[in-house]
Amino acid sequence: MTAAEGALELLPIAAVIVGFDEGRLVREMPNSICRRLGLDRALDEIAPRLAAFLDLGETRAEFDWTIGETVERRHFTVTLARVGFRAEPRCMVSFVDHTSEMRTEQSLRREMTIDSLTGLPNRSGFGDMLETVIAAGDGDCAVIVLDLDRFSRINACLGSMAGDELLMALARRIKGALRVRDVLARTGGDEFGILLSIDESRDEAEHVAKRIRAVLATPFRLSDYQIHVSCSIGIAYVDETVAEAEDVIRHAQFAVKRSKQSGRAEAYQNQAFLRAGEEFALETALRRAIEERQLTLHFQPICDLSTGRIVSFEALARWTDEEGRAQSPARFIAVAEESGLILPLGRWAIDQAVRTLAAWDLRAGGDCGVSMAVNLSAIQLQRDAVAPVVAAALDQHGLSGRRLRLELTESALVSEPERIARVLHALKALGATIAMDDFGTGYSNLAYLQKLPIDILKIDRSFITGMLADRDKVAIVRAVLGLAAALNMDTVAEGIEAIEVGQTLAALGCTCGQGYAYSRPVDAEAAYRLLRELNN
Numbered sequence: 001m002t003a004a005e006g007a008l009e010l011l012p013i014a015a016v017i018v019g020f021d022e023g024r025l026v027r028e029m030p031n032s033i034c035r036r037l038g039l040d041r042a043l044d045e046i047a048p049r050l051a052a053f054l055d056l057g058e059t060r061a062e063f064d065w066t067i068g069e070t071v072e073r074r075h076f077t078v079t080l081a082r083v084g085f086r087a088e089p090r091c092m093v094s095f096v097d098h099t100s101e102m103r104t105e106q107s108l109r110r111e112m113t114i115d116s117l118t119g120l121p122n123r124s125g126f127g128d129m130l131e132t133v134i135a136a137g138d139g140d141c142a143v144i145v146l147d148l149d150r151f152s153r154i155n156a157c158l159g160s161m162a163g164d165e166l167l168m169a170l171a172r173r174i175k176g177a178l179r180v181r182d183v184l185a186r187t188g189g190d191e192f193g194i195l196l197s198i199d200e201s202r203d204e205a206e207h208v209a210k211r212i213r214a215v216l217a218t219p220f221r222l223s224d225y226q227i228h229v230s231c232s233i234g235i236a237y238v239d240e241t242v243a244e245a246e247d248v249i250r251h252a253q254f255a256v257k258r259s260k261q262s263g264r265a266e267a268y269q270n271q272a273f274l275r276a277g278e279e280f281a282l283e284t285a286l287r288r289a290i291e292e293r294q295l296t297l298h299f300q301p302i303c304d305l306s307t308g309r310i311v312s313f314e315a316l317a318r319w320t321d322e323e324g325r326a327q328s329p330a331r332f333i334a335v336a337e338e339s340g341l342i343l344p345l346g347r348w349a350i351d352q353a354v355r356t357l358a359a360w361d362l363r364a365g366g367d368c369g370v371s372m373a374v375n376l377s378a379i380q381l382q383r384d385a386v387a388p389v390v391a392a393a394l395d396q397h398g399l400s401g402r403r404l405r406l407e408l409t410e411s412a413l414v415s416e417p418e419r420i421a422r423v424l425h426a427l428k429a430l431g432a433t434i435a436m437d438d439f440g441t442g443y444s445n446l447a448y449l450q451k452l453p454i455d456i457l458k459i460d461r462s463f464i465t466g467m468l469a470d471r472d473k474v475a476i477v478r479a480v481l482g483l484a485a486a487l488n489m490d491t492v493a494e495g496i497e498a499i500e501v502g503q504t505l506a507a508l509g510c511t512c513g514q515g516y517a518y519s520r521p522v523d524a525e526a527a528y529r530l531l532r533e534l535n536n
Contacts, residue, residue: 005029011094014039017083018050019090025050028090037074039095042067046078053080054089065095075102115186116471117164118171123249126185126193130245133195134238140198142205142237145252146174146212147260149230151190155469162222163469169220170229177211189466189473193249202237202267209233209265232259236268283339285321286332290344295319297352298521301530302373302492302514305506309535312405314373314514315353316521317345337379346380351393354404356524358397363528369535373405375437378412382419387426394430401431407458409437413448421452428453435492440480449487457484459510461495468501474508481509 008015014034019026025047030040043050046065053061061080068074077096084090113125121129133141148170155163167186174192175184183195198204212233219226234255236248251268258266289295299313319327336342353374360368380386394401406427413420424434435456436449440463449457459480467473477493484491496502496515505513519530 002029005031008092013097014095016040016043016093017090018043018093019088020051020054021088034095037095037097039076043093050080050091050093054082054091058082074099118168118186120171120192121183121185122472123185123187123193126183126187126195127245127249129183129185130195130238130248134243134245134248140202140238142196142198142202142235143248143252144194144196144205144209144212145187145234145236145249145256146192146194147188147232147234147253147256148190149232149260152466152469154227158222158225160469165222166220166227166229170216173215174212177215178208182208187249189470193252198237205235205237205267206265209235213265232256233265234259234268235265279335279338282327282332283335283341286319286335286341287339289319289321290341290348293348294322295345295348296523297349297356298523299356299527300514300521301519301527301534302512303502303518303534305493305502305510305513310370310531311512312371312373313527313531314375314407314521315349315356316375317349318521333377337377340379340383342377342379343384346377346384346386347389350374350389351396354393354397354399357403358399359524360528360531361399367403368528368531370531371403371405371433373407373435376406376408376412378409381408381412381423382416386423387430390427390432391430401427402433404431405433405435405456407435407437410439410441413452417448421448424452424454438494440476449483449489454489456490456492458492458494461515464493464495464501464505464515465497468498468504477505477510478508485509 004017008017008029008031011031011033014031014037016030016034016039017028019028025043027040027043034040045067049063058080059082063078065076065078066073067076075098077098079094079096081092081094082089083092113121113128115122130143151163151166154166167190171184171186171192174194178184178194179197181197185193185195187193194208196205196208213231216229216231219228221227234252234257236251236255238248242248242251255266255268296318297315298318299315301310302312302314303309304311317329317333319329319332321327333342333345336345353372357368357370357372360370376386390401390404390406394404408420408424428434433455434453435458436454437458438460439457441460448454457480459477463473463476463480467477481491490511491509493502493505493510493513494515496505496513496517499517502513502515502517522530
């Protein structure tokens with residue numbers, strides 16, 4: 001063995017020396033790894049690239065190369081390095097095998113879009129398929145969302161394993177009622193989605209819904225039980241007015257709510273004109289309510305999951321209009337953001353929240369032991385001088401910034417990330433704690449979690465609701481908790497509706513939680529009583 005051959009044998013990767021003799025590829029000194037993988041015999045496939053490299057006089061080049069059929073496919077990074085300067089130029093070809101990494105990546109991609117229980121596409125995979133259909137614009141289609149009635153009761157009575165068995169049987173039966181080209185997905189714990197191709201008329205979706213109800217009419221046998229399953233079905237059609245897959249899915253889910261009331265399959269009806277008129281009337285009433293101080297704050301406790309003590313309260317705006325109707329916060333906050341009323345509303349909420357905390361301190365004869373969380377809208381962060389507003393409220397009521405927790409959603413970072421970063425650093429300079437609300441539902445760059453002064457990640461309720469019956473949700477929550485731990489952040493789980501969910505989250509390493517399991521949002525007096533009861 002020559003010194004050169006010995007040197008190649010010492011390399012931990014496949015390598016060979018190549019050249020050309022009268023246009024014929026010549027292989028010299030392939031090392032044992034190269035021979036074992038058969039790469040020296042496969043070089044003819046890249047011979048034109050090797051020849052071009054040597055003819056151009058380059059000293060080094062690199063490219064990716066894939067060989068083999070689907071099952072045995074291998075992925076390499078190929079590096080060419082010229083050796084010697086003889087009349088017949090040669091180069092060393094080395095191969096770094098990335099097959100394992102590529103297979104792992106492909107497997108992870110599949111796992112991210114496939115429901116582990118049923119093997120069907122999950123919500124993400126279903127959305128991707130629908131996005132592709134919308135972008136292609138080739139033909140009519142509909143989305144059917146099917147929500148199982150009383151599934152949580154089955155889980156509670158028979159156990160999660162029986163529930164999983166029922167879901168798999170349901171998936172098989174529903175799939176049998178569909179055509180080959182239709183797509184069935186599991187889009188939630190007890191929710192299925194169907195992407196339906198329409199050949200002639202929209203009545204086809206109604207017929208499919210009837211077929212599904214028919215096949216589900218036959219009871220399922222689980223252990224010694226016969227389980228009768230009913231469902232609510234919502235239908236939404238893809239047309240030129242819808243540009244996003246999520247909009248179509250939400251429309252179908254909205255129709256499901258109507259189906260639960262009517263007992264039959266319901267199609268989404270576009271009533272945008274009526275809603276626009278209602279929202280205009282709501283905006284007018286909201287403007288008057290803000291000016292006349294008709295809004296109030298309610299407070300929901302945030303509890304330490306390990307001790308059960310209250311560590312903070314989240315301040316939530318509530319509005320009962322002049323006719324005595326309690327308006328939905330989700331609705332009037334959305335109208336406030338669209339109309340710009342969120343600025344005076346947000347300033348009032350900050351001042352009122354700090355004022356309430358100061359009053360609690362006064363009653364307690366000192367620091368009452370909790371902080372106050374206030375939500376910041378993306379519109380506030382973009383248009384208002386939030387830091388001076390917060391500083392003025394703290395000064396006026398004699399509180400330090402550490403007593404205030406300010407929550408923003410991922411969407412607030414998307415439009416003007418540099419401006420938002422400056423605002424957050426200014427708030428942090430006041431001593432305030434910054435929390436990322438509804439984490440996991442937006443599209444912010446994860447790099448911002450490192451760059452921005454964020455102290456707390458709040459896990460969105462969509463991942464917490466039904467978590468114990470959905471292994472995918474548990475996996476997502478575990479991943480978020482791992483990310484928070486790696487970044488030295490605390491975590492708060494939203495939407496905890498059962499004590500056992502809170503116990504599970506505590507075992508997984510979640511710091512705090514809030515939800516109806518601990519308390520609904522209550523007025524300031526009731527919140528203070530709750531504080532004294534739980535923390536004394």
